Amino acid sequence: MPKVYSYQEVAEHNGPENFWIIIDDKVYDVSQFKDEHPGGDEIIMDLGGQDATESFVDIGHSDEALRLLKGLYIGDVDKTSERVSVEKVSTSENQSKGSGTLVVILAILMLGVAYYLLNE
Numbered sequence: 001m002p003k004v005y006s007y008q009e010v011a012e013h014n015g016p017e018n019f020w021i022i023i024d025d026k027v028y029d030v031s032q033f034k035d036e037h038p039g040g041d042e043i044i045m046d047l048g049g050q051d052a053t054e055s056f057v058d059i060g061h062s063d064e065a066l067r068l069l070k071g072l073y074i075g076d077v078d079k080t081s082e083r084v085s086v087e088k089v090s091t092s093e094n095q096s097k098g099s100g101t102l103v104v105i106l107a108i109l110m111l112g113v114a115y116y117l118l119n120e
């Protein structure tokens, strides 16, 4: 009997040490494999804890990829469990860093304009 995991359990395996992904309702542990993935580790890490079926199929992975996948299989997903969304911590951190820089640039520009106007 394969082990059955809820979407919640899979979502909890979203790094930094553990990465599981779902493809066709099957759960795969890609923690080690991500470093060897020919398409790069980031693409897999972004999908950590989530259903990656669409992305996996869209790329048109070869039979060799399907063979590799078999070795990473750890169980099935409980399709009756509630689907949960995975927080993308790294992405939101980057976004806030980006907007912080923007605020500083805008503040400097506004000071420049104010200085120019005062000296008119």
Ligand code: HEM
Pocket: 028, 030, 033, 037, 038, 039, 040, 043, 044, 047, 052, 055, 056, 059, 060, 061, 062, 063, 064, 065, 066, 068, 069, 072
């Ligand atoms: C555990 C699951 C996965 C396995 C075993 C796997 C395996 C492979 C393998 C063997 C290749 C080389 C080309 C081929 O044989 O098809 C490849 C390429 C690639 N994979 Fe994956 N892959 C997995 C998941 C994913 C996911 C979720 C994505 C997300 C979009 C992805 C994106 C890519 C891309 C973009 C390439 C192309 C790299 C290139 O041609 O430069 N893969 N993958």
